[in-house]
Structures are given as structure tokens and as C-alpha cells.
Amino acid sequence: MKIWVALVLGLILSGGAPGASAKSLAMAHAPKAVKAYVAGQLRYRMGDATDVRVSRLTVAQLPDVAKRHNYLVFVTGGGWCGATGNCTILVVEQAKAGFKIIGEMHGHEPIHLLVASSHAHRDLAISVHVSAWDNYDFRWRFNGSTYVGGEPLNGYVLDTARQSKTGEQESRKLPYKPEGPLLIGSEDKGELLFAN
Numbered sequence: 001m002k003i004w005v006a007l008v009l010g011l012i013l014s015g016g017a018p019g020a021s022a023k024s025l026a027m028a029h030a031p032k033a034v035k036a037y038v039a040g041q042l043r044y045r046m047g048d049a050t051d052v053r054v055s056r057l058t059v060a061q062l063p064d065v066a067k068r069h070n071y072l073v074f075v076t077g078g079g080w081c082g083a084t085g086n087c088t089i090l091v092v093e094q095a096k097a098g099f100k101i102i103g104e105m106h107g108h109e110p111i112h113l114l115v116a117s118s119h120a121h122r123d124l125a126i127s128v129h130v131s132a133w134d135n136y137d138f139r140w141r142f143n144g145s146t147y148v149g150g151e152p153l154n155g156y157v158l159d160t161a162r163q164s165k166t167g168e169q170e171s172r173k174l175p176y177k178p179e180g181p182l183l184i185g186s187e188d189k190g191e192l193l194f195a196n
Helices: 002-014 032-049
Strands: 056-062 070-076 087-095 098-118 121-129 135-142 147-152 156-163 169-173 182-184
Touching: 032 056, 032 070, 032 087, 032 098, 056 182, 070 098, 070 182, 098 135, 098 147, 121 147
Parallel strands: none
Antiparallel strands: 056 070, 070 087, 087 098, 098 121, 098 182, 121 135, 135 147, 156 169
């Protein structure tokens, strides 16, 4: 009986059955002002080159130390993703006269909010395809004016226990476990960016 109670309590506290995905902080619908600003910026950048019928955005609000309204915007479809599957990611900050982009990067979900912060803005962990097969997670930090990145959170090391057929040591990928909440996950499909 004690084991059964512990199992049920564990399932309730973990959010569901074993293997259930973590709940992200993505919003069901982007705030209208954020959506309008991003739509205007992307139309300005791409003009008629984007297929507006399939462009989508997924938005998560970013908490920061100064309590500003910052948003992470993940844009997919319509020419916003490259050949390796990396898509446009923007960090938009509310300014006195609307919004401004304080970060632009390319990657894919999952995107995590890290515990560390720089200049009152939380660091981000963004997954990036570096080829058709290789995927890494990179830390992005705010430098006072924009998000800058490049610090890998995982990588490859030589595995001394394994050798290839040619006798060379094989490499293996280091695991990465995010240290903060999930902002946008692979199950978050967002909404159409441009209304027909």
C-alpha cells in the first residue's frame, strides 16, 4: 500500500506518467502588440520573399531582474528556418515607445531559461544544429545592449574505453541537462504570424 501511495504521489508531483514531457512557459497566444511588432519587423526584412501563409511564432515571456516585459519569439515556416533546421529566434524588449529587438539568434527547440543572469537579463540555452546530424546547446548572455552567444554547454570528448575499427579512439557526446525551466519545447507549435 505504501509503495502504491508513493507511486501515485510521485506521478502527481511529476506532472504525469513516466516519460511525459515537461511543460513549457510558451504562451497560448502572443500579446497583440508583440505580434504586430514582430510581424512588421519580419515583413520589413523579408518583404515578399516570405510565405506569410505558413509563418508561425511561438512566444514566451522572459522574467528579468528589473521586471521589464521581455519576450522570446521563435519564428518558423515561411523562409525563417535554414537547411539544417535552425530557425529565427528574437528577444524583444518593451521600450518607452513600443518594442526593440535586443537579441537575434538561430536555433531550434528546446529553448531553456537559465538560472544565471547578465545585466539584469536571464541567460538562455538554445539548441543549434551544427550539421544534419550534430546538435549542440549554446549559452546566450546579455552584454548590456544585445544577446551574444557561442559558449557551448555540451560537446564531444574522446572515449578511452571505445576504439574504432582503425584503432582510433571514438568520441562521444557529453550530456547536457538544463539548469532552468523550459521556455519553448518541440510540442509548442505557436500560432500563425500573419492573418490572411
